[in-house]
Amino acid sequence: MATLTAAPFSLIAGAPIIAQVSALNAAGWSVASIDNTAYTTAITWPTVAPAGLTITAASTTSITAIWSQIDASGNGGSVITGYKVYYSDNGGAYSLV
Numbered sequence: 001m002a003t004l005t006a007a008p009f010s011l012i013a014g015a016p017i018i019a020q021v022s023a024l025n026a027a028g029w030s031v032a033s034i035d036n037t038a039y040t041t042a043i044t045w046p047t048v049a050p051a052g053l054t055i056t057a058a059s060t061t062s063i064t065a066i067w068s069q070i071d072a073s074g075n076g077g078s079v080i081t082g083y084k085v086y087y088s089d090n091g092g093a094y095s096l097v
Contacts, residue, residue, distance in 0.1 A: 014040060
């Protein structure tokens with residue numbers, strides 16, 4: 001059994017890594033092996049909710065919402081790329097802003 005561990009590149013969490021191997025002898029290179037796929041550490045949804053939500057009425061038709069961003073310890077293994085803000089004007093059902 002031959003093993004190679006290498007880290008010459010940056011990997012994205014959850015991304016597939018596809019590899020092949022060829023052998024070399026005095027006559028030249030063999031054909032490549034069948035592809036084999038592995039995955040880096042799986043991405044999960046963020047494990048914590050944004051904290052510190054503060055809202056203020058900016059006018060009679062708009063609000064300003066401020067919260068703390070989720071740091072790397074709670075991002076599920078992937079950079080946070082967006083947030084959704086929901087509101088309710090009567091304590092009932094929430095709507096997406």
